[in-house]
Amino acid sequence: MRVICSSAGFAGATLLGEVRKGGVPPSEGGMKCRKCGGRAAIELRRHNAAFCADDFLEFFQKQTLEAIRKWKMFSREDPVLIAVSGGKDSLALWDVLLQEEYETTGLYLDLGIFDYSKVSKAKCEAFALDRGAKLVIVPVEEEVGASIPSVKQVTHRPTCSACGLSKRYLLNKVARERGCAVVVTGHNLDDEAATLLGSVLHWQTEAMARQAPVLPVTHEMLVKRVKPLFRLTERETATYAFLRGIDYVVEECPFSTDAVSLFYKELLNQLEERSPGSKHNFYLGFLDRARPAFEKLDSVPLTACLRCGQTTTGEICAFCRLADSVKRKLSAVSHQPSAPGTEQ
């Protein structure tokens, strides 16, 4: 674990140049800002509005702070742990929280995914250094026993499943260790709508009952989890990051290229293109009118894992079982004499 503290200045033109490669072009032609009447930098069709750069930044910040306030996510006094991946969403969110002087600690989970992890870690480090923010880096390999790409090779568990499990577990663990009452993640409207679409297509009603901008504490070992960007789209967070000169990793995780979540996002983009506001209506309408119907379904009771003390529905939690499995397999491999032709 490593903590970086610095008070270096805000990243400027160079970073903007880098982000421009994959970022969203801010100019949309001759439209006018809804607020000041100046030249608009971004059109928000779903709001039937356009904003200049400054007013868009204010809009974005207001939406985020309003979500935190309205959903009682946390106060300025609460020490919060913000999960940062090096992507636009988590860094944009951290940027808003830092400007508003929330008490944040960034957590970067180093998944060990080749160059993708190296680059994204460097972006988080540079971001924290520039802003004098506190960043904790946890190599997942130290906790699980193997890097995320190696987990599949030794356990045959799907990569994204092992990764998601490890992230959820470690976020909670690190938050508790550091005395943070809240874990903040950068999930945006596109993420939430895609997750919901996946649940709806299979009517996974338990998952639907659990999906919300605030996941309350249902066990003493669990830390509250909140998603302040749930009303802002991927395009909006990209624009915010671009306009604020945030240098983020543009590439998606190499394991996600065929992920069904990206396919759902593509379907939702087709809907949004045909009918602006579709994602918003789908997710916000769910929270408002449908989720209560599923909440009533019985939830499985949680107990403490006999091994690590974090929550589980059985005796040993899924993370401990994963780590055990990795250790067993790696130990078996290291004790096996290498035979030619048996490599995979």
Add this chain to the structure above:
Amino acid sequence: MRVICSSAGFAGATLLGEVRKGGVPPSEGGMKCRKCGGRAAIELRRHNAAFCADDFLEFFQKQTLEAIRKWKMFSREDPVLIAVSGGKDSLALWDVLLQEEYETTGLYLDLGIFDYSKVSKAKCEAFALDRGAKLVIVPVEEEVGASIPSVKQVTHRPTCSACGLSKRYLLNKVARERGCAVVVTGHNLDDEAATLLGSVLHWQTEAMARQAPVLPVTHEMLVKRVKPLFRLTERETATYAFLRGIDYVVEECPFSTDAVSLFYKELLNQLEERSPGSKHNFYLGFLDRARPAFEKLDSVPLTACLRCGQTTTGEICAFCRLADSVKRKLSAVSHQPSAPGTEQ
């Protein structure tokens, strides 16, 4: 209203040739029938199976009859009114019911939609004539006061909305007049999944509570409505119609070309292509696990329309108000002196 009775033989080669234009090609290459091992005519990826023509027809019939039995839709003694549009679904369904000697009367609602209605009416007439089946033809213009294309011009109500309203109303009215206890429609899995997707995207929970293969009688003036094809896809009904030599209208209604329902079907087809069985899981999972949660919501009480006696949630039902509006506007137009340049 007109009734056609005939006992002419089954349509043969000529009809097959016609259907081929827009129908589904029955050959899928070198696959084998799951049942007899012979050359397969259709592959059903969602069932991980392929069938020869005869065994597919048997599969289709079984699925339909099983739905009627399991969902207690109607018995062989019940006189049923089947709504036929001249399309593949309703004619395929009627074909199954006639073969099984159910007591059916076909109802063709003549919407007066230009050539589309002329062609589809002719297909229904030929189908009934060939099979000696009872067909009732009701010109919607006589009931509403104007044909469907004219309704929009005089009332500015969207065409598809006026059409849907008129169809639901007249199906119930004609069924009651003819002593039919049940109205049968040819809605297939694609139709139902697209309707559900539309409701889910807007979380129209009342519509979701009402969507089911059997709509029970909730008022003495309402006739039970059932959809025996709800487990069969559009592609499967097209194949059935093709293999049975049913001559159906291939064209979609000209007013539906930009309909959002077709867009939803296209999205669902993308899902089905990526993951066969998606439509089935989405709709059947809804019926099984989600619909009960919405059924509990309070429904609006129905009363008898003061004008026609059919059901309404107000005093005068929506159909009577539509017909009133048409009559008022047409009467105003006929009393107005024509002025140059005021035509629309």
